[in-house]
Amino acid sequence: MTPFTLVSRSVEYESRLRFLLGERLRVVPGEYMLLGSETVADRAGEPRIVVLGPVLNFEETRQLIRELTQRNPNVVLVVVREQRSELEDWVDQLDLHAVLSPDASDEVTLELFERLMRWMVTTGRAEAADFEVPTPTPDEVRAIVEGPFVPRVDEAEAEDAPVESDETAEAVPAGPRWEFPPLPSDTPSEALAVVAPKGGQGKTTMSINLASGLAEVAPNSVVLVDADLQFGDITAALALQPEHTIVDAVAAVDDELVLKTMLTHHRDGFFVIASAPSPEFADQVPAAALGVLIERLRKLFRYVIIDTTPGLGEHSLVVLEHVTDAVFVMNMGVPSLRAVRTEFELLRTVGLMPANRHIVVNFADKQSGLTVRDVEHIIGAPVDVEVPRSSAVLLASNRGVPLIHDDVRDPAARGIRSLVMRIAPEAFPKRTWIHRKRPAHEPQ
Structure with missing residues (x-):
């Protein structure tokens, strides 16, 4: 028993x-x-x-x-x-x-x-x-x-066991502390780019909560990459103190064991690759190397989430080349919405619109002067998820915890939860009718 x-x-x-x-x-x-x-x-x-x-x-x-x-x-x-x-x-x-x-x-x-x-x-x-x-x-x-780890040695073996002095012993590099569940060959890995045309749209908050929510579906098989190379702040928002950053991860991409040691674990059951330690280190992460890193991570994790730099710079475009889904985040301001429409047109022109698209209106507010129908008219595409404006978002960020688990009853947390259900509908069989992925080429 x-x-x-x-x-x-x-x-x-x-x-x-x-x-x-x-x-x-x-x-x-x-x-x-x-x-x-x-x-x-x-x-x-x-x-x-x-x-x-x-x-x-x-x-x-x-x-x-x-x-x-x-x-x-x-x-x-x-x-x-x-x-x-x-x-x-x-x-x-x-x-x-x-x-x-x-x-x-x-x-x-x-x-x-x-x-x-x-x-x-x-x-x-x-x-x-x-x-x-x-x-x-x-x-x-x-x-x-707190004590040192001493492996058990049988008495019969102890007499013949060689004794190493401090001078002759060689340091053995530590492996990853966490167990990484193997990715079944028949399970597709999904990579999701979280994109916004401007800063201040809540893109990082969406990335963090998406990782936390998907970790419920695939514990320890979700990795969140902070690819905002100059001013990424995911580790600050999660109150993490990473020992390594994306600069180290890119350098270790060819060695799976070493790459795993570059990850920072969050107690919600997902991993984080921290942004560059300061803006001057951003040049050490070439755009092509970022693409290689994403492909490598897709072989190890069920979900790879990439928080991108605002806009469509070189690194963001490379990210979009290597993902299966894109989560577009915007607010209800006309400048933000027009920038999204321009972004859509550009991605279609260059052929980089990901196969699956999820349009999220963040900070939704009836007092904004616009309705969701107005938003859809401006961006030229239907809205998939609304996340209401909520003070709980800032409170959770200041406490260093994902909102989706900090206050599950908050309307913003519920909106984000619907995004998780949309991306992983197979994990929520009783409510798959709420959302489904929208192919980027689906007629409007």
Whole structure:
């Protein structure tokens, strides 16, 4: 029996709990929620303690709690979620036993589980035998996490094992820390360029949230490339501190193992290639090399998202040559819309309009003086997604988190979610009627 079950979309958090709980933990990937809470509960087995999250929204959590408690009224439920403004609503509306921060230390996490286990045994909800495998003490965890890794050597081998001194030992380059799920040969890789004719359209925000949303569909098989080489700010918006940038990635493109070490992992289950460290380094990323990098990444990841430089410079045009989809982002201002129309005409003329097109009107506002029909008339194409103006976008950016998971009920988050569903409709079978990809050559 496995007394603990984790339901989560975060591979990073799953790895942490597997380390702490070992064989006592059963994991059900959050992607099974697409098949319904009953399916998840079936796969959960008969746990004593269920950990929900991170990266599960309110409705998913509510459905799971209802299904799990119907099957076992004595089950203990722990939600893993940051201390956000809406957390009080979660506590008030959901029948929870504990809330745990995803950033809680191993010691704090183990202490919570210990207290819950003692309480369950004391109240008769479980027996001591249900938790028979001893939990590591905080001191043991600290020794493993902070101490050096010493491989196990059998005594019979130890006598013959050569001893290396510090002078003779050679440093072995570290490999990538994260597991990269293999891309099945029958699974097409999609590359998406996020494009805007001008700055200030919300292109970077759209790129970040698109990566976070698609990571729910393909955990750890999404990479976000910051190809705004002079002023890219994706890592700042995500509060990441990358050790490497796109300059390093381009130089390592021929070595898959080294290339993987150039990536920065985000806890939502996607990877980031940071922009050049400063504008003067942009010249070290030739346009052709950027195209080679995209093709290389498409062999490794299910989704490759490229946040481009505003306008249609050389690098942006090369990106459009190597992608399957383009997400065009604009606001409801007439100058922005006219620039988009000009952009469309140019791309059709040079034959660089990607096979699939997604038109997003950002900062949609009824007070702008324009309607969506006016927007479509100006740009000469139908609008696919509307993202309302929302102060939550700035708040999420200032906190360094994707909006799509920071405030799932916000109208802007829902608009972005519809874009994710449009790009990956196969992952949302119950709602594929909402959107579909529009081929760029489809008659208007």
